[in-house]
Amino acid sequence: MTYKLYYAQGSAAMGVRVLLEEIGAPYELIETTIDMDKPRPEEQLALNPNGWIPVLIWDNQAMYECAAITVFLCDRHSEVNLAPGTHDPARGLFLQTLVYFSSSVQNAFQLSYYPDRFADTPADEPSAQARGVRRLRETWKVIDDQIGQNRWVLGDQFSAADIYLFMLTTWLDQSLGHPSTDEFPNVDRIAHAVMKRPSVQKVYRE
Numbered sequence: 001m002t003y004k005l006y007y008a009q010g011s012a013a014m015g016v017r018v019l020l021e022e023i024g025a026p027y028e029l030i031e032t033t034i035d036m037d038k039p040r041p042e043e044q045l046a047l048n049p050n051g052w053i054p055v056l057i058w059d060n061q062a063m064y065e066c067a068a069i070t071v072f073l074c075d076r077h078s079e080v081n082l083a084p085g086t087h088d089p090a091r092g093l094f095l096q097t098l099v100y101f102s103s104s105v106q107n108a109f110q111l112s113y114y115p116d117r118f119a120d121t122p123a124d125e126p127s128a129q130a131r132g133v134r135r136l137r138e139t140w141k142v143i144d145d146q147i148g149q150n151r152w153v154l155g156d157q158f159s160a161a162d163i164y165l166f167m168l169t170t171w172l173d174q175s176l177g178h179p180s181t182d183e184f185p186n187v188d189r190i191a192h193a194v195m196k197r198p199s200v201q202k203v204y205r206e
């Protein structure tokens with residue numbers, strides 16, 4: 001069985017691709033776009049009417065939402081140990097962090113990158129954007145404090161949460177006023193460690 005992944009450079013689909021590389025599962029990329037001025041393929045919209053990626057396809061099924069895909073793949077390929085199992089004491093922190101990334105950190109990015117979705121009129125968009133930048137600082141600080149001196153997000157054990165963290169750091173853009181990871185030394189340390197992994201080198205080198 002070969003997974004298929006709707007994919008674009010610089011998008012949230014890159015984290016799922018790194019995960020598939022770490023798992024060693026066969027996959028094919030279906031190139032699409034995140035450009036707001038370009039239409040999404042009909043087949044993609046049929047699977048995710050929001051037009052977002054990633055969308056993962058396997059057998060005759062499909063799903064979207066990065067955090068959900070991450071848990072799904074880790075559980076399906078538990079032999080590679082990229083997530084604590086259901087009864088592992090670290091399971092709660094793993095799920096908490098993924099959902100926080102997806103609902104809070106990504107939401108702050110959305111305010112910054114897509115202010116039209118959060119403002120009623122074009123005149124209100126700069127305000128939404130500015131709040132997004134401030135929200136990025138707030139949410140990354142929460143994650144930085146959570147990590148503390150831990151080697152990885154969950155402590156001693158590398159996990160898919162570290163890959164997710166790395167991917168999110170690549171979206172920080174100082175030209176848009178975003179903070180640099182220098183402001184969050186614990187996040188920065190993990191992001192640099194993840195960057196060295198062969199899976200990341202392969203996916204982000206292209």
Ligand SMILES: N[C@@H](CCC(=O)N[C@@H](CS)C(=O)NCC(=O)O)C(=O)O
Nearest residue numbers: 011012034051052053054065066067
């Ligand atoms: N909540 C979704 C959001 C994914 C998302 O924001 N994807 C972006 C790329 S990073 C996208 O497809 N943007 C294009 C759009 O929103 O139209 C997830 O976590 O999978």
